[in-house]
Amino acid sequence: MLERLSGMLARNLISGDTMWKEVLKAKATATHNSKGEKKDRCAKLADKKYGMKGSAYKSGYMVQCRRGKVSKK
Numbered sequence: 001m002l003e004r005l006s007g008m009l010a011r012n013l014i015s016g017d018t019m020w021k022e023v024l025k026a027k028a029t030a031t032h033n034s035k036g037e038k039k040d041r042c043a044k045l046a047d048k049k050y051g052m053k054g055s056a057y058k059s060g061y062m063v064q065c066r067r068g069k070v071s072k073k
Contacts, residue, residue, distance in 0.1 A: 046058045046065070
C-alpha cells in the first residue's frame, strides 16, 4: 500500500498535481478521524487518556466506553 501510494505521489508531484494536499488532509486530528468524520465521545476520551497513537489499551477502553462501562466525567 505504502509503495503504491509513494509511487502515486511521485507521479503526481512531477505532473504538478495537488496530491500532497489530499494526503496531508487524511491525517487524523483530535476531533476528526482519518476519513474526515467526527470522533465520538469515547474516541475523544481514549485520545485524552492514551494519546493519539493507537494501542490495544486504547481500543479496549473505547469498547468498554461504548458498552457504557466507563463513568461519565
